[in-house]
Amino acid sequence: MDTTRSLFLPPQASTVAPDVDALFNFLLWMSVAFFALIMTLTVIFVVKYRRRGAATLTPGLHHNTALEMTWIVIPLILVGIIFVWGFRSFMAQNVVPKDAMEIKVSGQKWFWSFTYPDGLVMIDTLVVPAGKPIRLLMSSQDVIHSFFVPDFRIKRDVLPNRYTIAWFEAPKPGNHNLFCAEYCGKEHSGMIGEVRVLGEREYAQWLETAAFAGEGMAPEEYGAKLYVSKTCVTCHSNDGKAGTGPTFVGRFGKEVALQKGGAVLMDENYIRESILNPQAKVAAGYQPVMPTFQGLLKAHEVDALVAFIKSLNPSTGQ
């Protein structure tokens, strides 16, 4: 049983979470108290003053300025406290520590990509070291998304025409859901990523292997991993079913009808072009919604994906 998990709130996994939760819990108990007060009085009045027999004239209780002022001033003081508390924590949440490590975040339909200072690109999985503040410089390639990690209590919209900034520091290793919180279309609910917090040693190890990912693997085997980790799987099936995009099965080596008319042979070059410049030749019957992976995939990764797609079409392979 996780001791930081309550009925209402998810586990606390960032340095700001305890602050947010303290105010949340204060509000919760204050609300419970007010609700209990109002409901208790309602029940008492309703039972005690229920109508018995014919109506009579009720004593005149019209107005009492002192009472009115009491229930104006007391809530005013309370919300005043809550305002200041909420604002101070909000400012703390918005001031990024100086020694933060910066990671560039990009939102697009429908995945997240993270670019590390050394040029490493991760899709949908953000790996960070524990105990180090991380500054996220975020922008969107298309519509508005929102970067939301419930366990960190942070959320910030990701906009197409400007940078927004969020930061967090996760004290302990662990895995956390990353949601898109601003509605962004068909696969909005599938735009789920993960923040993986590693201990300092594990992080250093990971960084080293990440740079050489795929080494010693067969290209189609590595491609199968990239198919999932680079989120191709969200829109392109490997079982023949049409999704947001065409399936990878049964098309290679055949003519593909294009949306703007004509057809093209699905070969290695068409796959490569469709990954790097997806709007160039959109297959008929599909929306032109795929974002470009230019800059997000290295040359050997594109090679691996091409090999993987070919491996799904053994009879048509060349």
Next chain:
Amino acid sequence: MDTLRPAQNYLNEPRGWKSWLFTLDHKRIGIMYLAAILLAFLLGGIFALIVRLELLRPGADLMSADTYNKMFTLHGAIMIFLFIIPSIPAALGNFALPLMIGARDVAFPRLNLASWWVYVAGTIIALYSIFAGAVDTGWTFYTPYSTQTTTAVISMTFAAFVLGFSSIFTGINFIVTVHKLRAPGMTWFKMPLFVWALYATAIIQVLATPVLGITLLLLIFERLFAIGIFDPAMGGDPVLYQHFFWFYSHPAVYIMILPGMGIMSELVATFARKTIFGYRFVAFSSVAIALIGFLVWGHHMFTSGQSEAASMVFSALTFLVGIPSAVKIFNWLTTLYKGQISFETPMLYALWFLCTFTIGGLTGIFLGALVVDVHLHDTYFVVAHFHYVMMGGTVMAFLGGIHYWWPKMFGRMYSEFWGRIAAVLVFVGFNGTFFPQFVMGAQGMPRRYFDYVPEYGTMHAASTVGSWIMTLGFLIMATYLIASFWRGKPAGNNPWGALSLEWTTTSPPPPHNFDSQPVVTHGPHDYDKIIAPSTLAGR
């Protein structure tokens, strides 16, 4: 004189369908609005049930993600633009307001009829939009998604644009009617509180709705002519759209709730047989809400990247706008003190309101507190808060109002027994549907999700079961209300023993409302000085 079901009344005089469709009688227009609005409620409710059914279990069960996105958008758009905005003012307000101030009709009967026809035109455009492919943007039409999606955004936003005019027409009409047509003796502070609430609402309708109209027109131009106001691909700013949109849509939340608060005051006073405690505070709190409500739109945008200073100001103003609502709650509560409370169906809804709206209001404080809102924004916590205010507030009051004025509208009583059963089912089902959403929202479940991670499964399942209980309540309600047309006992002029003017005329009222000009000599809820004649008869 207590005449039961007069032979000639506004329902049967004159006859013929043309006499309804082209009527200038505010009561008939109110009834036509009521019929149209209840149909919209049915349609929006069906979409809601489909959404909840899909969410019963994680994974794709019934439909594709595209279809789901259209379903929740249609639920929101229909409930907001076709149902809840016109619900109380245009239906119950139209019927009751002139009667309550002792007037023959509203100030501009033709404008009133035009408002209904404009509403019908807007509805037809909205239905066309549904058949032309529907919309998948959410009812907020956020850019740049709404400028890029291939769905029928233009027709749906145009429908909302047209519907806005029907709302403005009603607002203008009510403002002038309240100013000019009050019966002799009815000073401002002798007006029933429902009239005060409608007056405050009308001010917002007239001042805020044009901004929405302009915003939606700009969105349509953007799609048609690529003018580049909102879409960054054309050099625009998508957050500007959010500012424009909420500049209307936050005050619009008060267009939705204020009339409900007005009904609450009538119900609590009537069924507790007490004058409303702190009448002036309740009346002025409506006006205060209407005015401060214009200055809080930025609290929808704390995570949007707007400046921290702006967020701070909007947070502070948001807390201020909560105070008048709290004042009302405490005043209704105090009105119950030493009352003589009875529990007919309308009063049950008033008591539900006291419970559910309080929860809606208190959870609003969570969302006003900046740092907590960052976590809760765009989660099911917001969905639950919104439904506790809109459904737990406005709809509960609307249902109370329908049951309260039903005998006056149709001259018949519905089954009190089934009325209470349905009221309990609606209350239990409502809380069953929406309370689990607070929990999963705080745990991080984002809204507008077609699919979800399994850890939120229990709460989603509970919420869906709650929606079925609520549906059962509504089905029973529809049955006994319709049955009352044939089987209902004659209501008499004043079945509740209420003191406001609409209860002094016959049920249903004659086409001209009152046989002689009423003169007001007492306050609308002066139960401590006067007891209505029918009460002494010992109903």
